[in-house]
Amino acid sequence: MAIVKRGKRASIDSVDSDERNRPHDLAGLTANLDNSDPVARRSAARDLAPFTDAAPALIERLEHEVDATVREAILMSLTDIGNATAVKGLVGCLRSEDVALRNEAIQAMKHLPDAVAPIMAGLLADPEADVRIFAVNVLESLRHPDVEKWLIEVISEDEHINVCATAVDLLTEVGSEAAVAPLEALKRRFHDEPYIVFAADLALRRIREE
Numbered sequence: 676m677a678i679v680k681r682g683k684r685a686s687i688d689s690v691d692s693d694e695r696n697r698p699h700d701l702a703g704l705t706a707n708l709d710n711s712d713p714v715a716r717r718s719a720a721r722d723l724a725p726f727t728d729a730a731p732a733l734i735e736r737l738e739h740e741v742d743a744t745v746r747e748a749i750l751m752s753l754t755d756i757g758n759a760t761a762v763k764g765l766v767g768c769l770r771s772e773d774v775a776l777r778n779e780a781i782q783a784m785k786h787l788p789d790a791v792a793p794i795m796a797g798l799l800a801d802p803e804a805d806v807r808i809f810a811v812n813v814l815e816s817l818r819h820p821d822v823e824k825w826l827i828e829v830i831s832e833d834e835h836i837n838v839c840a841t842a843v844d845l846l847t848e849v850g851s852e853a854a855v856a857p858l859e860a861l862k863r864r865f866h867d868e869p870y871i872v873f874a875a876d877l878a879l880r881r882i883r884e885e
């Protein structure tokens with residue numbers, strides 16, 4: 676007599692049943708973001724990517740989601756949505772006390788150059804120095820023609836040494852002749868800060884060698 680592998684068949688039936696029972700509409704998926712099962716939350720977050728109106732619910736869930744895989748799914752969907760609401764929510768995460776969430780938001784924003792560019796000037800002028808530093812970190816991988824211009828404005832106008840130091844580090848990679856005079860001025864402004872002088876000299880040397 677043939678042996679029936681019930682376990683495998685039951686497993687397949689269970690998966691099929693879960694798929695049939697899973698909501699696929701905006702309301703149902705949004706509600707499932709609060710499901711006690713992280714697998715259900717992850718599936719809901721992933722399936723919400725086509726719904727631009729889902730951004731507020733995804734952001735709200737992201738702010739207190741503890742499961743790393745669910746957060747990853749939420750961030751991927753927010754990146755796919757990429758509208759102003761999604762970006763605003765990611766910016767809000769930059770003020771979080773959760774270091775991992777801040778870093779995840781920065782990485783997500785790097786994939787949204789067109790959506791982030793209109794608000795970058797505001798981020799670089801934020802009253803909180805940490806937010807300005809995070810904004811410079813976003814610029815690191817933001818493929819946008821104004822990246823160098825923004826960095827030059829930072830080293831020319833920002834009074835916070837750590838913000839300027841972060842910007843100088845990036846100018847070492849992307850700076851052109853346009854950054855030479857601002858870098859020299861920065862050295863004079865922070866002449867008693869060894870790291871700034873060192874980093875500015877490094878950036879100047881790289882620019883002049885090209």
